[in-house]
Amino acid sequence: MRSVHVSNTVRWNLVGVAVVLALIVALWPRTSPTPSATPDAPPATQGQSTQEQPTQDRLRAAAIAAALQPCPSGDAARTAGPLKDLTLECLGGGPVVDLATALGGKPAVLNLWAWWCGPCAKELPVMQEFSRRAGAAVTVLAVHSDPSALRALQALRDYGVHLPSVQDPQQRVSALTGAPAAYPATVLLRADGTVARVLAVAFPSADAIAEAVDQWLGVRT
Helix, strand or coil, X not given: CHHHHHHHXXXXXXXXXXXXXXXXXXXXXXXXXXXXXXXXXXXXCCCXXXXXXXXXXXXXXXXXXHCCCCCCCCCCCCCCCCCCCCEEEECCCCCCEEHHHHCCCCCEEEEEECCXXXXXXXXXXXXXXXXXXXXXXXXEEEEECCCCHHHHHHHHHHHCXXXXXXXXXXXXXHHHHCCCCCCCEEEEECCCCCEXXXXXXXXXXXXHHHHHHHXXXXXXX
């Protein structure tokens, strides 16, 4: 009879241990998986951390590889418009760009984009084709709206796009022109610097851009 009593005691002890283990497993904190980024959404942390900031040598090398056209410059300051007194860094190197002066005197197309934007990668070559077609009639300027200049240069090199480009890490052009915080977006500026139209679309062709420029700026290309 004693052996039966001991066996029952051991059995109940084992049951108790199993219950305790089950409770520990149930209450143990779990780490939820990190959700994947949605397509064409900005990275959780835009730009790069302090430890990952590119050196000037890397930026210069990336600028050489991208082979961007020089940023526009001029002496015909715009008399009106939201971009007056706004200066931005020229992504390909060189002096900062005073947009009111650089874009003064003729209509302009500002293409707002970011290196992580999928539709931008398709639209930028189309924008470059339109720029070639427009020639001197319209100024076409790419505006990179993300803090990482290095990523922008690498992206433009990969796309084979050499448009003159400025770096706008604080999205000041978007804020001043009323463009949405979604990319790509295109701002059409009249010769006096006022905004004719903001188009939050990805243009599929140079013809589509030409039609918009004709409609809103009155310039046929």
